[in-house]
Amino acid sequence: MLPPSPSLDARPQPHLVSRSQPPLVEPIQPDVDLDLDDDDDGPAPLTFDSLPVATDQLMELKLAQDLVKAIQAAKISDDIKDPDVHHALKNPCKxxxxxxxxxxxxxxxxxxxxxxxxxxxxxxxxxxxxxxxxxxxxxxxxxxxxxxxLTGVTYIKTDMCPNSCYAFTGPWADLDECPKCKTSRWDPLKSQGDVKVPARQFTSIPIGPVLQALYRSPTTAKHMWHGYRETVKTLEELDRTDKAHPEVLKDIYQSEAYLSAFKENKIGEHDPVLMFTLDGAQLYQNKEADCWFFFWVILSLPPELRYKKQFMIPAGFAPGPNKPDNVASFALPSWRHVGALSTKGLKVWDGDLNRETISRPFVYNSGMDTVAGPVVTGGVGHTGREGCWNSCEMPGRRKEGGSVYYPVALRPHGHDVPNSSHDDIDLSKLEFPNHQRYMVKLSKLLTSQNITDYERNRLETGLVRPSPFLGFSPNHCLPPPEGFSLDLMHLVINIVALLIPLWRGEVRGDGLTIGDCEHAFLTGDVWKEHG
Structure with missing residues (x-):
């Protein structure tokens, strides 16, 4: 049973925030100075189509560009072959x-x-x-x-490498063998002549029929309006108090990025706001993560519902037995489907308003842990010199002879390690996420002529490949890296796990022994004082 619906007696009507009227407040711009397109005489803003194409010597980088193009040019028919599903997407049940x-x-x-x-x-x-x-x-x-x-919710089966390396999608769709392990795509026992039978397949669940089902029910249709109601309240409050932005951030509807997208007509009344998330799962006790799951979280729903099991929408599964070598190839059918719905539009029947309308999903952000993040960000990961997902311009530091970088703001005394000995960093002056700065870095990476050049540019830019999210229309997605949510949950967990042994004097290593650290004040009888 669904929880009671929030009060809907005063549902805001579309005329309260006209899609044709000027914004109630001016868009808030981040305090950055890139000198990229601040005046009419400067260079034009970079777009994905204007970026250089990676050389054939860097084929993986070139294929990552092709994956982005596959999302850009997505059509519903790319992955959904069932004519009945096509008909249902164009003719929702009323x-x-x-x-x-x-x-x-x-x-x-x-x-x-x-x-x-x-x-x-x-x-x-x-x-x-x-x-x-x-x-x-x-x-x-x-x-x-x-x-x-009854629901119309269906699934898609797509060929994959028997060893879980790649999915045969997008740039890899026509291959007969895995580009990594060279294992045949086809089952040798069941394939005969021109009849090819795939050795293994994975499952994707298109979100289009799910959204149609949610809007068709009068109960869940009211819940899907929650984001629009809260946005209207926020804008009316800002207009009434003559403030530039809310003093208290209760949800994404008060964020600068969301409000700017809403006022620019990128998010409409029936446009569900989505978050993409993925993670690996350990299905067996004595084995590392061998199965990956992809989900869509509908941020338009009330916060007390959006993370409930029945509203967490599975997008796909990359099964074992091994960890996927290219996770993005498995997520591509889900990304391509949402990209097509955003640009082409999805017909839905609103069971609460009793009318048909067009819905265009808006990809607001992605939420992953630190290990899974590079799948979406295209970055080097948290151990790289420029490891921040938001390109905050804070280089890390490494130990002499080490390859792992850490986000250390102050330069240690006598620290003289190449690419690590920069001056102290003022954390109050870190850069905001900025799309054009990201595109400049990506352009530099794509101009790499060989592997040596690529590794040097990767170290400098913190990028390994273009983000797949560049494939979504900029009218229906926050541009990278603005939509890359940081992994704050593990940050808090890990810091606490480190601080407690530090305070208890149990830290070892680098010449320290138990009790040597000046911060070890929770030792001896102090525990009696604290109970």
Whole structure:
């Protein structure tokens, strides 16, 4: 059961914030000075299409550019081949769902046993049907088929390397073998002549039918309006108080980036705001992360709902047995589908307003941990010299002879290590995320002529490849790196894990022994004082 809906009696109407009127407040610009396009005589802003093409000597970099182009040119038919799904995306269901008592009871049992096997469902079904009381419960196969038909939510199967290295999508779609391990794409036992049978496939779940289902229900359609209602309240409050930005940030609807996109008509009334997230999972106790999951989080929903299990929308799965070598190739069908919906538009039936409208998803940000982040950012990762996702211009420092960089602001006494001995850094003067500064760095990386040149530019720019998010239309996505959310959760966890041993005098290494550190004040009888 869904939680009670927030109060909707005073739903704001579209005329309160006209899409054609000037913004209620002027867009807030970050305090940066790049000298890139600040005046009419300066160079034109860089776009992805204006960037140089990577040389053939750096084929992986060139293929990363092709992946971005695959998202730019995305069509619904790229990954969804079922004509019935095509028809449903263009013709959303407008009628209430009629479910008889037998199917309703079957669906209730199916939902209650979502974490059980099909065999367990069939055993319970047999017991209940044997009583002869109540409606008959249909088979596990039929109830799954009914869920598919009622919701319209479907899945896509795509070929992949049997060893999980690459997915055969986008630039790799026509290959007959994995570009890394050279394993054949096809099953040698089932493939005969011109009939090719893939050895392995992975699953993607297109979000278009999911959004249509959410809007079709009057209950969830009201929830999908939450973001628009809160935005209207924020803008009206700013207009009434004559303030440039909210004093308290309660949600993304008060952020500068979101409000600017809304006032520039990039986010409309029926445009769901999305966050992309991915992570690896350890499915077996004695094995590292071998399966990756991709999700869409609908930020337009109320915060008390958006992270609930039923509203976390799976985008796809990169199965094992090994960690994917190119995670982006597995996420491409999901990115390409959302890119097509954003530019072409998705027809939805609003069950609350009882009318059809066009919805264009807006990709607001990405949220990953530090290890998964480079899949989306295209960066070197947290151990690189320029490891910040937001390109904040803070170079890291490394130990002599080491290759791992750390974000150390103050230069250690006598520290004289190449690419690490810069002056102290004033943290109050770090740069805001800026798209044009990012594009200048990317342009430099793409001009690399060989591997040596590439490694030097990678060290200087902090970039390994272009971000796949450059493939989304700038009218329907925050431009990189502005939408790259930092991994603050692990930052807090890791700092606490380091501080407690420091305070207790349990830190070892670099010549220190227990109790030597001047910060070790939680030792001895002090614990009695603190209880």
């Amino acid at each position: 009628e209430p769902i009629d479910i008889d008592s037998s199917l309703l009871l079957s669906l209730q049992l199916f939902n209650a046993m979502y974490d059980c096997s099909g065999r367990a469902y069939e055993r319970v079904r047999a017991v209940l049907n044997s009583t002869g009381q109540g409606p008959e419960i249909i088979s596990h196969h039929l109830v799954k088929k009914a869920v598919l038909e």
